[in-house]
Amino acid sequence: MAEPGTLAPPAAPRRDRWRPDRWRPDRRLLGRLVVGWAGTLAAAHLFRYGLRLPNLLMVAESLAYLALFAGLLSLASMRAWLFAIPAPHRVALAGFVGLVTWGQLVVKSRDTFPFTAWTMYARAEPRRLVEYYRYHGVDAQGRAVDVDPADEFTFVNSAEIASRVKYIGRPATTPEGTAGREEARTRVRDLLTAVAAAYNRSHPDAPLRSLEFVHYAWDYRTQPLAEVVPSPVLSIQVTPEPAR
Structure with a gap:
């Protein structure tokens, strides 16, 4: 008796994910x-x-995102899933993706939180400068005094003070008409008032009569440190507190 032949299992239909009919762009959706x-x-x-x-870098990055989203929406299965969910859900999804993309383009995570930027590689600084700030005062006897907020606000970490000052100092030094400049200068003025008050409490015999916020920008590639020129940002006149 002849042995039965071995039957091959039925072959599963081959799914070609790169078939042209799977990539049909919807012009209205695009x-x-x-x-x-x-x-x-x-x-x-x-x-x-x-x-x-x-800004050309921002435009180029946004074009890359446009190409990515267009490619996804050209996939028939992606469109089928998208149109299968309720319309309010589609609106919410589109808004969320738009906000995430907006935060990614802005790259100012502190201001756009919770829609922060996630960068794979570090971005080059637009200006190769070392920026720092100093406080120059004049006391009641007419002597020049260098004031350090870290010496007055000992309950706060000095690195935290420096970070916060840089955060408000940079927009305060931008050209007139720049968005956020006046608000930053108001914050700098409030900071000077607080620093001067703290200094005067710890130096009652020689209180400040004025305090100036000074910006330094050092181009370390081409400029010797000794040639850095201070740039005054703003100054305040200090009114002595009445004796108690």
């Missing part, structure tokens, strides 16, 4: 995507740079 991309780019540029000329 048109909406382009409108959303343009709005997100404009909002990010206004938030980061104000009414300046377009």
Whole structure:
């Protein structure tokens, strides 16, 4: 008796994910995507740079995101999933993706939190400068005094003070008309008032009569440190507290 032949298992149908019919762009949907991309780019540029000329790096990065989203929406299975969810959910998803993209383009995580930027590689500094700030005062006897906030606010870590001062100092030194400049200068003035009051409490015999916030910018590639010129930002006149 002949042995039965071995039957091969039925072959599963081959799924070709790269078939042309799986990549059919929806022009209407892509048109909406382009409108959303343009709005997100404009909002990010206004938030980061104000009414300046377009930043080419930001535009190039946004074009990469546009190509990524367009590729995803050109996939038929992705569109099928997207249109299968309720319309309010699609709106919420689109808004969330737009905000995440906006935060990624702005790259100012402290200001855009919780929509922060996630960068794989460090970004080059636009200016190769070492920036720092000093406080120059004049006491009641007319003597020049260098004031250090870390000596007056001993309950706060000096690194934390320096970080906060740099955060408000940079926008305070931008050209007039720049977004956030006046608000930053108001914060610097409040800081000077607090520093002067603390100094006067610890130096009652020689209180300050004025205090100046000075900005230094050192281009370490081409400029010797001794040639760094101070740039006054603003100063305040200090009113002595009445004796108690």
